[in-house]
Amino acid sequence: MNRFFAVFRKYWKLYGVFVRNSIMSQMEYRTNFFMSALVQLAHMLTKLTYVLVIYKVDQPINGITPDEMLIMIGTYSALSGVFVSFFLFNFDGLSGQIQRGSLDSNIVKPVSLQFISTLQHVDLAFATVSVLAGGIMIATGWYRAGIAVTPVKLLGFLLFTISGIFLTYSIFLIPNILCFWTIRSRGISDVVGKLWDFNNMPMTIYSGVIKLLGTFIIPVFLITNIGGLFVVDKLEPWLLVWSLVAPILFFALSCLLWKQGMKRYVSVSG
Amino acid sequence: MFRREKLYKQALKDFSFTVSEGEILGLIGANGAGKTTLIKLLSGILYPTEGGAEVLGFTPWERKNAFKHQIGVVMAQKTQLWWDLPAIDSFEVNRYIYELSDAEYRRNLDELITLFHVEKLQKVQVRRLSLGERMKFEIIASLLHNPKVIFLDEPTIGLDVVAQRDMRRFILEYRKNHHATILVTSHYMQDIDELCNRAVVLNHGTIVYDGSIAAMKELPYRTLVVHHDEHLLPSAIKERWAITSLNNGSFQMRLQEEEIKPCISALIDAGIINFNFVEANIEERVIDLLEQGGGVSS
Amino acid sequence: MTKYVKISTISFSNRLEYRSDLFFSLFSKVFPFIIQVYMWKALYGGSADGVLLNYSYKDIMLYTIITLFVSALLAVDVHYKVAGEIKDGHLSRFLVQPLSHMQCKASEYIGEKAADFVFIALIMSIVLVALSAVGWLKLSFLAVLKFLGAMAVGISLQFLLFYCLSAAAFWIGECGGVFTAIGVISSIISGAVFPLDVFGPEMLIISRYLPFYYIVYFPSNVLIGRVSAVEFWQGLAVMAVWFAVLMASKHVIWKNGMKRYIAAGG
Numbered sequence: 001m002n003r004f005f006a007v008f009r010k011y012w013k014l015y016g017v018f019v020r021n022s023i024m025s026q027m028e029y030r031t032n033f034f035m036s037a038l039v040q041l042a043h044m045l046t047k048l049t050y051v052l053v054i055y056k057v058d059q060p061i062n063g064i065t066p067d068e069m070l071i072m073i074g075t076y077s078a079l080s081g082v083f084v085s086f087f088l089f090n091f092d093g094l095s096g097q098i099q100r101g102s103l104d105s106n107i108v109k110p111v112s113l114q115f116i117s118t119l120q121h122v123d124l125a126f127a128t129v130s131v132l133a134g135g136i137m138i139a140t141g142w143y144r145a146g147i148a149v150t151p152v153k154l155l156g157f158l159l160f161t162i163s164g165i166f167l168t169y170s171i172f173l174i175p176n177i178l179c180f181w182t183i184r185s186r187g188i189s190d191v192v193g194k195l196w197d198f199n200n201m202p203m204t205i206y207s208g209v210i211k212l213l214g215t216f217i218i219p220v221f222l223i224t225n226i227g228g229l230f231v232v233d234k235l236e237p238w239l240l241v242w243s244l245v246a247p248i249l250f251f252a253l254s255c256l257l258w259k260q261g262m263k264r265y266v267s268v269s270g
Numbered sequence: 271m272f273r274r275e276k277l278y279k280q281a282l283k284d285f286s287f288t289v290s291e292g293e294i295l296g297l298i299g300a301n302g303a304g305k306t307t308l309i310k311l312l313s314g315i316l317y318p319t320e321g322g323a324e325v326l327g328f329t330p331w332e333r334k335n336a337f338k339h340q341i342g343v344v345m346a347q348k349t350q351l352w353w354d355l356p357a358i359d360s361f362e363v364n365r366y367i368y369e370l371s372d373a374e375y376r377r378n379l380d381e382l383i384t385l386f387h388v389e390k391l392q393k394v395q396v397r398r399l400s401l402g403e404r405m406k407f408e409i410i411a412s413l414l415h416n417p418k419v420i421f422l423d424e425p426t427i428g429l430d431v432v433a434q435r436d437m438r439r440f441i442l443e444y445r446k447n448h449h450a451t452i453l454v455t456s457h458y459m460q461d462i463d464e465l466c467n468r469a470v471v472l473n474h475g476t477i478v479y480d481g482s483i484a485a486m487k488e489l490p491y492r493t494l495v496v497h498h499d500e501h502l503l504p505s506a507i508k509e510r511w512a513i514t515s516l517n518n519g520s521f522q523m524r525l526q527e528e529e530i531k532p533c534i535s536a537l538i539d540a541g542i543i544n545f546n547f548v549e550a551n552i553e554e555r556v557i558d559l560l561e562q563g564g565g566v567s568s
Numbered sequence: 569m570t571k572y573v574k575i576s577t578i579s580f581s582n583r584l585e586y587r588s589d590l591f592f593s594l595f596s597k598v599f600p601f602i603i604q605v606y607m608w609k610a611l612y613g614g615s616a617d618g619v620l621l622n623y624s625y626k627d628i629m630l631y632t633i634i635t636l637f638v639s640a641l642l643a644v645d646v647h648y649k650v651a652g653e654i655k656d657g658h659l660s661r662f663l664v665q666p667l668s669h670m671q672c673k674a675s676e677y678i679g680e681k682a683a684d685f686v687f688i689a690l691i692m693s694i695v696l697v698a699l700s701a702v703g704w705l706k707l708s709f710l711a712v713l714k715f716l717g718a719m720a721v722g723i724s725l726q727f728l729l730f731y732c733l734s735a736a737a738f739w740i741g742e743c744g745g746v747f748t749a750i751g752v753i754s755s756i757i758s759g760a761v762f763p764l765d766v767f768g769p770e771m772l773i774i775s776r777y778l779p780f781y782y783i784v785y786f787p788s789n790v791l792i793g794r795v796s797a798v799e800f801w802q803g804l805a806v807m808a809v810w811f812a813v814l815m816a817s818k819h820v821i822w823k824n825g826m827k828r829y830i831a832a833g834g
Contacts, residue, residue, distance in 0.1 A: 035745025
């Protein structure tokens with residue numbers, strides 16, 4: 001048990017160094033920060049037009065009111081930023097790392113290669129705008145919908161959102177791991193990215209193939225919708241269970257695929 | 271449409287050697303001889319198709335954490351330092367990776383910074399450093415955790431002559447204080463000559479020599495340089511002993527021990543007295559070994 | 569004149585070769601399209617007779633489908649190209665050669681758009697004929713002609729807008745972020761995401777006097793048949809005014825920009 005905590009502390013501190021180093025690296029490029037923030041703002045405006053439509057029309061969809069929908073769209077906005085800031089650059093850079101052999105320097109170190117390679121670079125510029133805007137949307141929707149602010153609801157929302165982040169990590173990492181087998185993963189990553197954007201609207205508007213795809217096969221819907229559905233008491237039990245099981249499943253899958261990819265890397269590189 | 275054929279190259283074949291604790295071993299060979307592959311195998315980066323290895327009691331490619339804590343690897347032209355930050359910030363990363371205590375970290379860091387004379391450069395961003403300065407920090411980063419076995423893959427490549435000499439001096443100094451086992455690969459004979467007490471020469475994936483540097487320099491022949499126009503040399507001499515022209519109007523002869531006396535006598539009889547013996551050249555020896563092995567690949 | 573035609577033909581054949589770019593951009597627009605279809609279906613509920621934001625269910629669907637193609641056709645990257653030329657110093661070529669930079673870029677643009685049009689027109693015709701067959705769309709020769717006319721002017725306005733924007737590179741070092749942000753915003757206010765009616769009647773009136781209105785929103789509505797004859801000619805008039813204004817602005821902006829470029833050593 002002690003060992004577990006020691007390991008946890010080690011990785012926690014290590015991640016802290018990554019964040020610190022990343023921020024300091026970017027201090028140099030201050031204009032880049034503002035540019036990134038600007039681009040994020042523009043994309044945020046596009047997402048907001050959907051919100052505008054919902055409020056102008058002012059009708060509930062499948063029982064969810066515009067205010068309640070705002071909570072889910074806000075989660076989507078915030079998590080988009082989280083994804084880009086904490087994961088995207090690392091994932092996109094994986095094939096580059098493999099080609100350049102940069103993984104070698106890290107393989108010989110007593111640390112999880114997956115941890116370093118997928119998390120070492122952080123770009124807060126993107127998260128700042130999205131998380132801020134998303135947070136405001138969530139709070140606004142929560143308030144306007146007259147939802148009570150109880151510990152249960154807050155913790156539940158937090159729980160589902162955090163497990164959503166784990167799911168984000170896994171779902172978006174998996175197509176990129178394919179580059180260990182030198183498969184062009186660009187196309188697949190893009191498709192997953194497009195599917196993610198379906199979260200611009202709450203999952204309740206979808207039906208049929210899309211609903212199945214986004215809930216079970218590439219379960220991006222589980223990432224941004226569950227927290228919101230929970231606090232408005234519209235979360236069905238089976239979905240609740242699945243939304244807690246899926247992150248674990250997909251995370252395990254990503255670790256498994258990573259190990260397989262590494263096996264291939266070490267037998268072929270040179 | 272055509273199918274791309276997978277080319278398999280056997281990097282290392284029929285291979286076996288042992289390294290004792292505290293040795294500095296030099297690995298020499300042309301490009302593609304297998305030096306880097308060997309380093310990767312011994313550090314656990316690569317998995318062999320057959321065969322085994324044991325380093326510090328571990329099988330490297332099992333990549334156990336206990337093993338990794340005890341080895342340090344510096345690879346040519348690969349950096350582990352963050353580009354836009356001073357090296358010290360990259361050191362912090364290693365500090366947590368290797369789970370060094372505050373005291374340990376401070377102590378090792380201070381020792382290495384002083385040893386490599388980089389006190390003034392600590393706060394400079396890595397991208398602004400010269401190659402030589404950067405290499406020093408790369409090595410420091412790999413030594414922070416006081417590894418027992420160190421792999422240096424081409425540590426002096428691309429450095430100017432002064433920087434190379436400094437690098438060699440620092441490595442020797444470190445070795446004096448820490449009694450680590452070091453495996454160095456290099457193209458530069460100077461590196462092997464000054465740093466190592468033992469050399470392994472690789473050619474096309476096989477070992478063509480494994481022994482001490484001193485023994486390597488003990489050539490089975492001596493080299494005689496004669497300052498005389500070779501065209502004026504009596505044919506009797508030319509027929510008996512092979513000569514190689516040197517560009518400056520002299521030529522050289524390689525003589526086995528027993529040939530020395532007769533040859534010198536013959537030269538003096540022919541009126542040639544302007545000659546001298548030259549010291550064993552390790553570079554020549556290596557080329558010999560490589561050529562014996564079937565040609566040097568470029 | 570012939571040199572510009574030559575430039576257009578080269579751009580045209582180039583673009584035909586790299587048509588995967590076009591298909592990829594079309595493909596990436598399909599997903600938002602699907603989201604919107606689901607959204608509108610849900611919002612209109614069961615009543616296909618309902619009117620939301622001034623649009624009947626049929627009309628909003630038509631709008632969504634048509635703007636997919638229209639916005640693909642209006643894609644523009646001249647500002648990135650020009651910014652690159654300014655940064656690399658390649659712009660200097662135009663200082664010494666008897667070649668007008670804008671006409672050169674415009675010719676390239678026309679060539680590319682012509683190539684895009686070949687594919688888009690093909691796909692779009694199939695879709696429109698299908699829609700017409702199910703009675704959703706009244707396709708008449710006149711409507712199509714008006715549409716094409718409005719599109720032509722719209723494409724020119726789009727070009728001029730972004731050509732003026734590209735001059736920012738004379739003053740700003742790294743324009744990428746700014747361009748992307750403005751590109752996204754321009755999409756929104758042109759009606760490429762949702763019809764401009766979503767911004768409310770007041771905003772709609774204001775936007776009638778802005779060029780963006782005429783780039784996506786106007787031509788699309790012409791094709792759907794929501795624009796009366798009077799409105800059509802009014803619209804064309806406003807477009808013509810903007811064309812002139814933008815040409816004049818371009819002249820002024822570029823003159824100042826070039827001064828700065830030359831002063832900086834070209």
